Amino acid sequence: MDVLLTDEEEMLKNSARxxxxxxxxxxxxxxxxxDDLGYPPQLWKQxxxxxxxxxxxxxxxxxxxxxxxxxxxxxxxxGRHIVPVPLHSTMTAALTINADGTDEQRxxxxxxxxxxxxxxxxxxxxxxxxxxxxxxxxxxxxxxxxYILNGxxxxxxxxxxxxxxxVVCRSTHGSxxxxxxxxxxVDTSSPGISHELLTTLAKDKQSQVVFENVRVPSxxxxxxxxxxxxxxEAMLDRGTALLCTQMTGAARKxxxxxxxYSKNRLAFGRPVASFQSIQHICADMIMxxxxxxxxxxxALWRMDQxxxxxxxxxxxxxxxxxxxxxxxxSSQIIHGGIGFMMEFNLHLWFRRVTxxxxxxxxxFEHRARVARALLxxxxxxxxxxxxxxxxxx
Amino acid sequence: xxxxxxxxxxxxxxxxxxFIAENVTDSVRAEVEDAMDEGHGEEYMKLRAKIAERGWxxxxxxxxxxxxxxxxxxxxxxxxxxxxxxxxxxxxxSGGPAILAAGTEEQKQYFIPRLIRGExxxxxxxxxxxxxxxxxxxxxxxxxxxxxxxxxxxKMYTSSAxxxxxxxxxxxxxxxxxxxxxxxxxxxxxxxxGVTVRPLWTIQNDPPAPMGTTYGMGRTxxxxxxxxxxxxxxxxxxxxxxxxxxxxxLNLDRVGASRYLISVRRDEDIVNWVKENEFDGHSPSEDPExxxxxxxxxxxxxxxxxxxxxxxxxVEHGGNFTYEGSAEKVWAPEHGVRTTEGIxxxxxxYAQLLNGSIGAVEDGVFAHNLMGSFQSGINHGSVQxxxxxxxxxxxxxxxx
Numbered sequence: 001m002d003v004l005l006t007d008e009e010e011m012l013k014n015s016a017r018x019x020x021x022x023x024x025x026x027x028x029x030x031x032x033x034x035d036d037l038g039y040p041p042q043l044w045k046q047x048x049x050x051x052x053x054x055x056x057x058x059x060x061x062x063x064x065x066x067x068x069x070x071x072x073x074x075x076x077x078x079g080r081h082i083v084p085v086p087l088h089s090t091m092t093a094a095l096t097i098n099a100d101g102t103d104e105q106r107x108x109x110x111x112x113x114x115x116x117x118x119x120x121x122x123x124x125x126x127x128x129x130x131x132x133x134x135x136x137x138x139x140x141x142x143x144x145x146x147y148i149l150n151g152x153x154x155x156x157x158x159x160x161x162x163x164x165x166x167v168v169c170r171s172t173h174g175s176x177x178x179x180x181x182x183x184x185x186v187d188t189s190s191p192g193i194s195h196e197l198l199t200t201l202a203k204d205k206q207s208q209v210v211f212e213n214v215r216v217p218s219x220x221x222x223x224x225x226x227x228x229x230x231x232x233e234a235m236l237d238r239g240t241a242l243l244c245t246q247m248t249g250a251a252r253k254x255x256x257x258x259x260x261y262s263k264n265r266l267a268f269g270r271p272v273a274s275f276q277s278i279q280h281i282c283a284d285m286i287m288x289x290x291x292x293x294x295x296x297x298x299a300l301w302r303m304d305q306x307x308x309x310x311x312x313x314x315x316x317x318x319x320x321x322x323x324x325x326x327x328x329x330s331s332q333i334i335h336g337g338i339g340f341m342m343e344f345n346l347h348l349w350f351r352r353v354t355x356x357x358x359x360x361x362x363x364f365e366h367r368a369r370v371a372r373a374l375l376x377x378x379x380x381x382x383x384x385x386x387x388x389x390x391x392x393x
Numbered sequence: 394x395x396x397x398x399x400x401x402x403x404x405x406x407x408x409x410x411x412f413i414a415e416n417v418t419d420s421v422r423a424e425v426e427d428a429m430d431e432g433h434g435e436e437y438m439k440l441r442a443k444i445a446e447r448g449w450x451x452x453x454x455x456x457x458x459x460x461x462x463x464x465x466x467x468x469x470x471x472x473x474x475x476x477x478x479x480x481x482x483x484x485x486x487s488g489g490p491a492i493l494a495a496g497t498e499e500q501k502q503y504f505i506p507r508l509i510r511g512e513x514x515x516x517x518x519x520x521x522x523x524x525x526x527x528x529x530x531x532x533x534x535x536x537x538x539x540x541x542x543x544x545x546x547x548k549m550y551t552s553s554a555x556x557x558x559x560x561x562x563x564x565x566x567x568x569x570x571x572x573x574x575x576x577x578x579x580x581x582x583x584x585x586x587g588v589t590v591r592p593l594w595t596i597q598n599d600p601p602a603p604m605g606t607t608y609g610m611g612r613t614x615x616x617x618x619x620x621x622x623x624x625x626x627x628x629x630x631x632x633x634x635x636x637x638x639x640x641x642x643l644n645l646d647r648v649g650a651s652r653y654l655i656s657v658r659r660d661e662d663i664v665n666w667v668k669e670n671e672f673d674g675h676s677p678s679e680d681p682e683x684x685x686x687x688x689x690x691x692x693x694x695x696x697x698x699x700x701x702x703x704x705x706x707x708v709e710h711g712g713n714f715t716y717e718g719s720a721e722k723v724w725a726p727e728h729g730v731r732t733t734e735g736i737x738x739x740x741x742x743y744a745q746l747l748n749g750s751i752g753a754v755e756d757g758v759f760a761h762n763l764m765g766s767f768q769s770g771i772n773h774g775s776v777q778x779x780x781x782x783x784x785x786x787x788x789x790x791x792x793x
Contacts, residue, residue: 001402001466002395003699004706009394069394259788274793279784280777286787287720294699295692301396315692367688368681374664374691375678381664383657383691383698 003294009073016077019050024083026345032084037161038205039085039119047085048116056091057098061106062114067304068095068238072245072296079249082352086119086158088246092239093120093166097185100231101222105185109164122166122235123153123209131236131361133178133229138211140169140182147171147184147221149192149214155359159195159207162188167211168232171225178229183222190214202355237313240360241303244296244316247356248289251324254349255285258331272334281330288323295319308388311373318366321357328353402470409449409474416440417478425479426604432556433514441482441511444475450482451489451509453708458493458505465708469701472650477658479605484508486645487561488515491578495630495638504580516554516583518562518616519639521547526778528563529572529636533618535564535579542566542628544579544587544621550772551616554590557583560616567633578635579627587621590614596764600748603756605662607655607729608765644714646773647722648704653697655769656729659762660694663687663736666755677739686739690732697725716787719779726770733759733766 005013023043032038047053056071057063064070071091078087094113097105097120112118128135138151149169159165165186172180186193192214195207223231259282262273272278299312328350332339339346357363373387381387398406417440424434433441444450452468454460472483484490489508492500507513524531533546544564554560559582567575583590593613602609630638646652664687667678677683700721707714736759737744746753747760754760770776784790 001398001702002706002709003702004710005394259790263790270793271791273790276777276781276784276793279788279790280780282788282790283720283723283780283783286716286783287724290703290720291696291700291724294703295695297394298396298695298699301394305397315695318688319692319696364685367685367692370688370691371684374687375668375684378668380661382661383694 003297005073009070012070013073013077016052016074017080020077020081020083024081026082026348029082029084029348030345033203038158039161043083044085044119045116047087048114053087053090053116054110054114057094057110057114061098061110063110067300068241069297069300069304072242072300075242076245076249076293079246079251079352080253082250082348086121086161088239088242089121089157089162090119091242092235093122093164095238096122096166096183096231096235097222099234100183101185102219104219105222109185112163118164119158119162120164120166121156121158121162122168122239123156123159124168124232124236125154126152127154129154129362130365132365133181133232134176136168136170136181138167138169139173140171140184140216141173142171142225143215146215146217147182149184149186149211149216151211153209153211155198156195156207156209157359158205159188159209160197160205164188165209166222166235168228175226180226181229181232182225183228183231183235184216184220185222186214186216186220190216200355202351204352204355233310236360237310238303240317241296241299241309241313243356243360244292244299244313244320247320247324247353248293248296250349250353250356251285251292251320251327252289254328254331254346254353255282255289257346257349258282258285258334261335278334281334285327285330288327292316292320292323311370311387314361314366314369317361318363318370321361321363321366324353325357398466398470402467405467406470406474409471412444412447413474413478416443417475417480422479422604426606426609432553437480438511440480444480444482445510450511451484451505454484454489454493454505454509458501459509460505465705469650469705473654476651476654481651483649483651485515485517485642486647486649487517487519487639487642490645491561491638491642492580492629494641495578495634497626499626500580500629513559514553514557515559515561515580516551516557516614516616518548518551518554518560519643520549522549525549526775529576531563531565531576533562533564534568535566535577537566537625538622540625541622542579542625544618544623546618548616548618550593550613551590552610552613554583554614554616555592555612559583560588561629563635563639566635570633573636575633576635576639577632578629578638579623580629581621581623581627585621585623587619589617589619591617597761600757602761602765603748603758605658605758606761606765607659607733608768609761643773644718647718647779648701648714650701652722652769653701653725656725656732657694657697659729659732659736659766660690662755662758663732663739664691667739672743683739686735690728690735693724693728693731697721697728700724716783719774719782719786722774723776723779723783726767727776729766729769733762737763 051064052074054063056068059065140147140149167184167186170180171182192212195209198206262278265272295316299309299316302309338344421436424436448461449471451460452463453465456462475482492504521531535542535544566577597609598611743754748757
């Protein structure tokens with residue numbers, strides 16, 4: 001039992017920090033908000049060359065074969081520096097292809113992902129914003145040796161920049177819940193696909209994607225027809241845990257900016273940092289980030305051990321949703337009016353963290369999942385001991 | 394990062410559990426629970442001696458003073474298991490660790506083995522009527538007289554003073570120095586002439602809180618010192634440096650298994666209670682708002698757990714926590730309060746029924762917790778003082 005980073009973990013984190021500090025300024029994040037593609041391909045390529053994109057992908061595809069925890073540490077720094085690269089969407093899809101795809105699917109995508117030559121994404125949400133099987137209505141109808149997809153996906157991250165997209169569909173007509181779910185690896189340039197960017201508060205690149213009689217071959221299916229829900233759930237869990245690392249990374253930086261600002265801002269003839277009302281908010285901010293980070297690390301660590309982690313993932317996301325939001329909101333308040341001004345950089349963090357709290361499960365959804373694990377299975381519960389019999393979304 | 398205990402540590406945990414099943418009977422537990430009111434009874438002392446024989450007390454202390462040179466995590470495991478049945482074998486930071494850090498060889502030789510064996514227990518003499526959060530403003534005086542000091546003054550909330558063998562107390566030795574720089578720590582027997590202990594009764598005294606209550610103690614004390622003569626050798630650390638020794642010990646008191654469990658046992662209690670009980674055929678565990686609140690509390694409790702393990706990890710690496718101990722001491726007590734208040738809103742009017750009442754739930758333990766839980770946010774540094782420390786030590790924010 002040692003919840004602190006090892007020397008190697010610390011080194012990785014520091015080298016990611018040094019690189020991103022030098023290569024990614026807030027101005028770059030600002031610039032990419034107005035950019036059509038939304039990310040600088042050169043920086044993406046550099047990060048791939050450093051091995052960060054392939055961090056948790058196997059060596060035989062050009063990756064580093066390291067743990068999710070290592071990837072999480074890099075993503076914490078990506079969050080800290082609000083780096084405008086499609087790492088989260090690419091990893092969420094790539095890790096699923098690696099875990100559950102066919103050899104052919106892996107060969108087709110992972111080497112290019114590792115080298116920085118392929119951006120990926122995934123599409124789950126539709127009209128119903130909840131991340132549960134019932135929300136999936138998009139139809140995949142068998143047709144000869146392939147499938148025809150019809151439906152509309154929402155909130156698809158970096159679809160505009162992605163070569164391929166994992167699409168969650170219902171392949172059994174009239175099926176309910178987790179039954180009848182299939183997952184497809186779809187070329188974003190397939191005929192019948194159209195997309196339109198949403199106008200989001202983070203000014204990131206999320207799209208509404210319409211699938212109109214889109215034909216995909218059988219070879220595009222990941223997992224078995226109609227029984228891909230566990231694969232989808234694992235994809236959402238990995239994506240959620242990795243998103244939490246970005247949230248805590250960004251929220252910590254945001255808190256640090258408030259602390260620094262308070263040390264330099266004078267009121268009533270002294271730095272506002274000397275007022276207890278400000279000190280206590282800052283103390284809370286750091287404790288909130290610490291708590292979210294510890295929960296996130298435990299979730300990632302469990303996944304790396306091959307242990308069930310759905311409850312830990314939900315614990316982390318429910319906590320980060322509320323507390324990271326409280327951090328960035330508090331930071332805005334400490335900064336006063338200037339934080340609300342477009343020319344000041346603080347809002348770049350505020351808007352992103354806020355957007356991330358809304359993605360991959362609300363506080364209520366994740367608490368409901370924790371509650372199911374606690375209350376709907378027999379036996380006494382004890383903190384620090386296994387909570388698993390079942391804990392599905 | 395490694396969030397698992399080793400197989401050896403899991404085995405140690407199992408050994409402690411087996412020991413508990415065999416030795417911690419209901420009658421021992423009842424005696425343990427009464428200890429804060431009536432002092433440790435015979436059965437408890439026997440049990441404690443058995444635990445010490447196993448080498449489970451002071452595991453991380455040096456062998457030469459009766460410890461095991463063992464891991465702080467091992468010690469955490471033993472303390473956690475025993476604290477769950479109400480047996481606190483954690484050696485307070487004010488005491489053992491402070492003596493190890495600042496004591497003379499003679500003091501170490503005398504006190505550490507006896508603390509481990511349970512032959513010495515300390516009452517803590519910090520707070521005074523006019524010195525609480527501003528502890529350094531304490532007025533109890535110790536005046537040098539030949540080879541001795543003469544102590545005069547009054548201490549408040551000296552909780553185990555009526556049965557402790559010794560007191561670990563702070564007194565002012567230099568009234569002219571700045572307040573933090575004129576304080577010394579003294580260790581001496583409670584039966585030293587001139588020491589008088591008077592009970593203070595708490596809101597938990599009538600009716601007495603049931604077993605397993607958070608801060609269920611019915612009694613604490615005020616202790617008076619009237620021309621108490623102690624040898625100069627009873628001073629811990631250098632003269633006028635007591636504030637710094639004391640702060641180190643207090644910092645350690647704020648972390649660890651027992652304190653963590655005080656704040657999170659309630660979470661397990663309510664989860665397990667709503668699963669097994671119902672009111673007139675209706676289980677609160679079916680209500681969406683109850684489920685949401687319980688999950689929220691549980692997640693917070695996990696943060697308490699992880700913050701505790703973080704402090705343990707830092708100690709295990711040979712480091713000192715700067716703000717992490719204070720952070721834990723904000724987070725856990727405030728969580729404990731949110732949980733007890735959450736539970737009360739789940740039980741509604743039943744949450745007011747005290748021990749012995751018609752209709753009392755689990756002997757009124759939830760009602761007594763509601764009276765006691767805020768207490769852990771007050772003692773050993775209030776949550777407000779702790780936030781000051783997080784901000785100043787952890788974040789480098791300036792004093793006002």
